[in-house]
Amino acid sequence: MLAAMQSMWDNHREDVDVDGIGGEWPVVSITSPKNDTVFADGAAVLIQAEASDNDGSVVLVEFFANETTKIGERNSAPYSIIWTNITPGDYRLTAIVTDNQGHQRTSNTVRIKVGTPAMARLEAERATRQGQNITVRSNATASGGAYAEMRTQSGTITWQLPGVPAAGSYEIVFGYRLSFDTPKHQYINVNGTRVAEIVFDGNLNLWLEKKLNVNLVQGNNVIEMVLFWGWMDLDYMSVPSNIVTAVEGPSDLPASFSLWQNYPNPFNPATIIRYSLAKPEHVKLVIYDLLGRPVHVLIDRRQSAGPHEISFYGRNLASGMYFYRLEAGAFVDEKRMLLVK
Numbered sequence: 516m517l518a519a520m521q522s523m524w525d526n527h528r529e530d531v532d533v534d535g536i537g538g539e540w541p542v543v544s545i546t547s548p549k550n551d552t553v554f555a556d557g558a559a560v561l562i563q564a565e566a567s568d569n570d571g572s573v574v575l576v577e578f579f580a581n582e583t584t585k586i587g588e589r590n591s592a593p594y595s596i597i598w599t600n601i602t603p604g605d606y607r608l609t610a611i612v613t614d615n616q617g618h619q620r621t622s623n624t625v626r627i628k629v630g631t632p633a634m635a636r637l638e639a640e641r642a643t644r645q646g647q648n649i650t651v652r653s654n655a656t657a658s659g660g661a662y663a664e665m666r667t668q669s670g671t672i673t674w675q676l677p678g679v680p681a682a683g684s685y686e687i688v689f690g691y692r693l694s695f696d697t698p699k700h701q702y703i704n705v706n707g708t709r710v711a712e713i714v715f716d717g718n719l720n721l722w723l724e725k726k727l728n729v730n731l732v733q734g735n736n737v738i739e740m741v742l743f744w745g746w747m748d749l750d751y752m753s754v755p756s757n758i759v760t761a762v763e764g765p766s767d768l769p770a771s772f773s774l775w776q777n778y779p780n781p782f783n784p785a786t787i788i789r790y791s792l793a794k795p796e797h798v799k800l801v802i803y804d805l806l807g808r809p810v811h812v813l814i815d816r817r818q819s820a821g822p823h824e825i826s827f828y829g830r831n832l833a834s835g836m837y838f839y840r841l842e843a844g845a846f847v848d849e850k851r852m853l854l855v856k
């Protein structure tokens with residue numbers, strides 16, 4: 516009977532933690548390092564705990580990183596270990612004490628940071644983009660060879676982080692470029708809640724970075740940049756690589772369909788239209804006037820995968836707004852352009 520009750524209580528000790536059935540539970544507490552201590556790359560971390568048992572003796576203190584990785588143990592005082600060869604990252608330290616009656620109790624949790632965690636770049640051109648006039652541009656100076664150009668004040672760029680291993684505060688970094696004005700303010704939402712208004716400042720026409728600490732939950736997380744002032748270029752969001760378990764969908768360049776804004780625009784009389792095909796397709800590229808009437812068929816034939824460009828001459832057309840529409844299999848996109856004579 517007593518054994519059964521002890522077993523029941525042991526199984527529920529996290530919930531009720533009642534002493535006195537089959538003896539008292541031991542206690543353990545990590546006294547060093549302090550919470551939120553930051554260690555350099557390659558540091559050896561001394562972890563010290565105090566453990567005791569009122570009605571018996573402590574027989575084992577085990578130390579863990581992030582609950583599941585055992586990093587050392589001691590059978591007698593002093594209950595301390597030196598942890599070495601640590602992969603840079605954020606860690607939660609805990610200790611579990613066992614007494615001579617077989618009872619166990621878990622210590623407080625101490626969060627530490629060791630070294631500079633490797634960062635993984637989640638390219639803006641691979642993120643989910645919503646809104647008119649957010650366009651993927653190829654660019655040799657951008658990370659991954661492309662960036663998201665925002666020529667709008669409304670829209671969102673969304674990243675999914677499906678496998679964050681533990682709740683906590685994580686540093687994220689945005690790579691950006693200002694082309695019009697400095698600064699530009701944009702909002703950051705984490706899991707649907709606005710957590711920051713970032714001031715993207717600095718010199719024009721340079722790739723720059725802005726850091727932010729955000730609280731993430733274990734498991735699925737969604738980070739969104741919600742355009743407030745808009746009108747800048749976003750290259751990537753970096754996150755600690757240990758929280759990235761899956762890379763998002765394929766890049767829009769060159770393995771996807773894309774239609775880019777013509778250049779120059781406005782134009783007179785020539786402009787270039789660029790697009791990219793993920794696979795060979797029958798391509799139809801047609802210029803329409805404002806009333807939707809086709810005024811010129813630029814392409815109507817099968818083309819190979821990869822980037823393409825074609826020049827358009829508006830010599831025989833009147834000044835004004837026109838549309839160009841690309842159809843390539845299931846992919847359809849259109850953009851506006853302005854002919855000014």
Ligand SMILES: [Ca+2]
Nearest residue numbers: 539568571614
């Ligand atoms: Ca005891």
Ligand SMILES: [Ca+2]
Nearest residue numbers: 638658661750
């Ligand atoms: Ca990029």
